[in-house]
Amino acid sequence: MNESSVVLDGTSGAGGAGAREMTVAAAFAGMRRVVPVVFRAGCPDCRSSFELAASALRLAIGATSKTTFYSFTCPDCGAAVRKPAGERIVELLTGGGVRTLRLHPTV
Secondary structure (H helix, E strand, C coil): CCCCCEECCCCCCCCCCCCEECCHHHHHCCCCCCCCCEEEEECCCCCCEEEEEHHHCEEEECCCHHHCEEEEECCCCCCEEEEECCHHHHHHHHHCCCEEEECCCCC
16 A cells, blocks of 8 residues: 555555555544535425425526526426526526536537
8 A cells, every 4th residue: 555545444454664544533524414405496386385305306408598497396286397597596406416408509
């Protein structure tokens, strides 16, 4: 094992002098827990409000703001919902891991 290698389970590796060992706890010290992103949404049909995971949303980016939208299925009534997505919504959804479809070619 070379000097830059690390054994995460704390056991000694096959390396000789200069090999470093590290416990799992030490390797992950200082890392923050990743919290899943959820989005608040509402259904215009049944007027229900709820939270959706990124996997439940789809973002379609069109050539204009009129053809850019996000969609989801209402978990309460099953309605297919489609809402316009301005620049800020596009930024939030893409940053949160929502799958994106480009409806126009990029230049």
